Amino acid sequence: MAVELTSNAAKHVQAMLEKRGHGLGLRLGTRKSGCSGFAYVVDYADQAQEDDLVFESHGVKVLVDKKSLPALDGTEVDYIRTNAINQGFEFRNPNIKDACGCGESFSV
Numbered sequence: 001m002a003v004e005l006t007s008n009a010a011k012h013v014q015a016m017l018e019k020r021g022h023g024l025g026l027r028l029g030t031r032k033s034g035c036s037g038f039a040y041v042v043d044y045a046d047q048a049q050e051d052d053l054v055f056e057s058h059g060v061k062v063l064v065d066k067k068s069l070p071a072l073d074g075t076e077v078d079y080i081r082t083n084a085i086n087q088g089f090e091f092r093n094p095n096i097k098d099a100c101g102c103g104e105s106f107s108v
Contacts, residue, residue, distance in 0.1 A: 025061030
């Protein structure tokens with residue numbers, strides 16, 4: 001079981017943690033949302049919680065709570081920039097069975 005970052009995503013997270021001046025890594029999870037069932041939750045983690053699993057990818061820690069891991073196992077997180085305005089994390093999740101048309105939610 002694992003969640004990985006691409007080198008672009010790891011560089012972005014490292015830069016943001018340095019800019020913040022603190023932080024342990026990237027927190028990735030899911031929450032019930034949208035028309036398809038789940039949405040990604042992304043935040044910076046300052047410390048590990050009791051139910052977190054910690055993965056390391058390109059020198060960056062990725063923290064995932066045990067409840068979210070079944071929906072995220074095998075996911076690769078990339079950071080893409082399509083132009084000067086549009087940029088953000090992109091999730092390549094092999095567990096997705098269906099997604100809503102707007103891309104905001106998914107089912108596993």
